[in-house]
Amino acid sequence: MYRYSEFDRAFLAERNRQFRAQVARRIDGSLTEDEFKPLRLMNGLYLQLHAYMLRVAIPYGTLNPSQMRKLAEIADRWDKGYGHFTTRQNIQYNWPRLNEVPDILDALAEVGLHAIQTSGNTIRNVTADHFAGAAADEIADPRPVAELIRQWSTDHPEYQFLGRKFKIGITGATHDRAVIRAHDIGLRIVERDGAQGFEVVVGGGLGRTPMIGSTLRDFLPRADLLPYLEAVLTTYNLLGRRDNKFKARIKILLHEHGVDKIRALVEEQFLRLRGDFSGVDQQRLAEIETFFAPPAFRDAPSSAFDDARAADPVFRAWADTNLSAHRAPGYAIVTVSLKAHGATPGDASSDQMRLLADLAERYGHHELRISHEQNVILPHVHKSDLPALHAALRNAGLGTANIGLISDIIACPGMDYCALATARSIPVAQQIATRFEELKLEHDVGPLKIKISGCINACGHHHVGHIGILGLDRAGVENYQITLGGDATDDAAIGTRAGPGFSADDIVGAVERLVLAYLDLRESRDETFLHTFRRLGMAPFRAALYPRTSDMAA
Amino acid sequence: MPRPFTPKVVTASALIEGDVIYLTADDTWSRDLSRAEIITDEAHAQLRLLHAERQANELVGAYLADVAPGAGGPQPTHFREDFRRRGPSNYPHGKQEAV
Ligand code: HEM
Ligand code: SF4
Numbered sequence: 001m002y003r004y005s006e007f008d009r010a011f012l013a014e015r016n017r018q019f020r021a022q023v024a025r026r027i028d029g030s031l032t033e034d035e036f037k038p039l040r041l042m043n044g045l046y047l048q049l050h051a052y053m054l055r056v057a058i059p060y061g062t063l064n065p066s067q068m069r070k071l072a073e074i075a076d077r078w079d080k081g082y083g084h085f086t087t088r089q090n091i092q093y094n095w096p097r098l099n100e101v102p103d104i105l106d107a108l109a110e111v112g113l114h115a116i117q118t119s120g121n122t123i124r125n126v127t128a129d130h131f132a133g134a135a136a137d138e139i140a141d142p143r144p145v146a147e148l149i150r151q152w153s154t155d156h157p158e159y160q161f162l163g164r165k166f167k168i169g170i171t172g173a174t175h176d177r178a179v180i181r182a183h184d185i186g187l188r189i190v191e192r193d194g195a196q197g198f199e200v201v202v203g204g205g206l207g208r209t210p211m212i213g214s215t216l217r218d219f220l221p222r223a224d225l226l227p228y229l230e231a232v233l234t235t236y237n238l239l240g241r242r243d244n245k246f247k248a249r250i251k252i253l254l255h256e257h258g259v260d261k262i263r264a265l266v267e268e269q270f271l272r273l274r275g276d277f278s279g280v281d282q283q284r285l286a287e288i289e290t291f292f293a294p295p296a297f298r299d300a301p302s303s304a305f306d307d308a309r310a311a312d313p314v315f316r317a318w319a320d321t322n323l324s325a326h327r328a329p330g331y332a333i334v335t336v337s338l339k340a341h342g343a344t345p346g347d348a349s350s351d352q353m354r355l356l357a358d359l360a361e362r363y364g365h366h367e368l369r370i371s372h373e374q375n376v377i378l379p380h381v382h383k384s385d386l387p388a389l390h391a392a393l394r395n396a397g398l399g400t401a402n403i404g405l406i407s408d409i410i411a412c413p414g415m416d417y418c419a420l421a422t423a424r425s426i427p428v429a430q431q432i433a434t435r436f437e438e439l440k441l442e443h444d445v446g447p448l449k450i451k452i453s454g455c456i457n458a459c460g461h462h463h464v465g466h467i468g469i470l471g472l473d474r475a476g477v478e479n480y481q482i483t484l485g486g487d488a489t490d491d492a493a494i495g496t497r498a499g500p501g502f503s504a505d506d507i508v509g510a511v512e513r514l515v516l517a518y519l520d521l522r523e524s525r526d527e528t529f530l531h532t533f534r535r536l537g538m539a540p541f542r543a544a545l546y547p548r549t550s551d552m553a554a
Numbered sequence: 555m556p557r558p559f560t561p562k563v564v565t566a567s568a569l570i571e572g573d574v575i576y577l578t579a580d581d582t583w584s585r586d587l588s589r590a591e592i593i594t595d596e597a598h599a600q601l602r603l604l605h606a607e608r609q610a611n612e613l614v615g616a617y618l619a620d621v622a623p624g625a626g627g628p629q630p631t632h633f634r635e636d637f638r639r640r641g642p643s644n645y646p647h648g649k650q651e652a653v
Contacts, residue, residue: 027569027611029611033614047567047614047615048572049638049642050572050573050574050641050642050647051571051572051573051648052572094642094647095647095648097570097571097572098569098571098572099570344644344645415633415634415637416644417642424643430644473633476631478633
């Protein structure tokens with residue numbers, strides 16, 4: 001875990017002091033809202049539909065138990081006893097009061113957390129594989145690199161007023177769990193001839209014009225990372241469109257100029273900039289790496305795990321869905337579902353946060369992660385501790401065995417909170433999860449990703465859902481459009497629109513028809529929804545969605 | 555042809571809490587839509603909106619929202635205003651809490 005230096009602490013304290021004064025000046029009337037708004041956004045404070053919303057960064061999704069406890073304390077003292085974990089590894093508080101936000105920021109600073117660059121046209125929270133440092137398929141832990149990027153990009157004067165927000169995601173594993181192809185820059189640690197470097201993917205993004213990123217470099221030597229990132233950002237800053245905010249993302253540049261031209265421009269900048277990097281960045285990286293040393297893994301028998309798995313079907317169901325392969329023998333990665341059937345995806349109560357902090361201390365080498373799929377990970381748990389861990393989770397409503405299944409839905413806040421939304425997302429997610437729980441089909445259906453957004457900004461990643469749902473306003477009524485065949489992993493793909501949208505009353509039935517059709521169409525239990533879709537294409541699913549041909553004309 | 559003016563209320567967010575608020579006929583701000591002044595005249599609506607905007611130390615983002623007059627006072631005509639009136643659907647939070 002990165003440990004804050006005196007410099008870091010002083011920086012945060014000064015920044016919070018400034019913001020406290022700005023809030024005071026807004027309240028006493030010496031700043032207008034137009035003057036104040038950019039200042040509050042620089043500190044992650046939005047005004048939403050019913051209240052303010054504070055977005056706190058969780059750098060590369062990593063938390064220690066005291067940070068998690070602090071998040072719980074903030075939820076209790078200044079919010080309504082819960083927090084919402086998001087697809088960008090942030091936590092959002094939905095009910096802070098303007099005059100108390102400076103106190104919240106000070107409380108966060110006590111544990112090295114902040115809300116800087118969680119909004120605005122800057123480099124946003126750098127996200128990473130949520131299994132970082134633990135995954136069996138990992139080449140290297142991506143978090144030291146993510147921390148280096150965070151230090152380089154925080155308050156970087158050239159990147160405070162980019163054309164648009166800029167998102168960087170990084171993975172150090174062979175399987176992409178960080179959706180790197182849907183980021184402005186996606187980085188993948190790769191190995192060539194025994195040396196580590198990066199595959200650099202540029203120009204992905206969801207939102208109004210969803211695009212899968214293109215590889216600019218398939219191997220960038222490790223030491224060249226920051227000058228190369230500077231080159232990409234400088235190219236974007238110079239060339240990026242500012243005439244139209246919908247065309248301002250780097251993905252549009254790639255689309256308009258072509259990947260070859262952008263690559264040539266980036267390489268030119270890179271040659272110019274590389275000399276400015278004297279190697280200090282590499283020294284810094286080496287220092288940061290020492291903070292991320294793996295914990296002292298325990299060598300112990302794991303027969304307790306096998307016994308519990310054989311004896312207890314509830315434990316077995318959970319173990320089969322919520323555990324992933326760890327690189328240390330005898331260990332597992334635990335994904336704790338924040339998607340209990342009928343609950344709001346991504347929400348955790350303060351009690352649940354505190355319990356997770358306790359469990360991370362007791363069984364998890366003091367580490368927690370937040371995934372972009374809105375779940376919490378205990379990355380290092382010895383298998384012999386899993387039965388006790390599972391029992392503790394179940395008691396707190398955190399034992400849902402549904403990771404990767406139909407009710408493990410990503411849903412953005414939608415019109416229940418978000419001022420930009422065109423329809424609600426949360427009730428749709430709640431109803432789908434409840435419906436399939438009642439049908440008892442979830443485990444039979446197997447891996448299936450449903451992702452829901454309440455508007456075209458696509459915060460709920462609907463474009464890369466196997467089933468994507470987009471909430472729209474059609475003549476003053478909520479309407480939901482379905483896309484099929486999206487994929488957020490290695491073969492990242494944007495889903496295809498199935499046809500006309502469904503009303504709020506019809507969307508759950510439509511999803512049910514889709515899934516029942518899949519059960520009929522699959523060749524075996526091993527053929528997932530996505531594979532079946534790829535084999536058969538849209539036609540049979542469209543027929544299930546629109547049983548009467550007259551519906552298609554709507 | 556210009557569209558006929560439809561009834562409106564003046565609404566905004568409270569500066570400190572962020573709560574949805576409505577302008578009443580006696581120049582106060584209420585959290586309760588049923589107490590809002592229904593404005594049926596376009597020129598009057600513009601004046602009321604200007605009046606609201608001058609109170610920028612108490613509120614943010616004043617605008618005119620469509621309503622239909624009903625038995626219990628103004629009724630929202632669009633689902634967004636309905637949600638703003640009530641609060642989120644997943645928890646009894648926001649103004650629903652007080653009810
Ligand atoms: C509630 C306040 C929010 C606001 C005002 C907001 C605003 C936006 C906007 C304007 C975009 C489009 C940006 C563009 O394409 O240039 C966007 C995209 C996005 N947002 Fe949000 N969002 C909010 C909440 C969230 C939440 C809760 C999440 C995570 C669950 C999230 C994650 C994302 C992601 C992943 C995208 C995808 C587009 C991309 O960058 O490729 N946002 N958001
Ligand atoms: S997708 Fe739209 S509705 Fe959902 S959080 Fe993003 S901006 Fe809000």
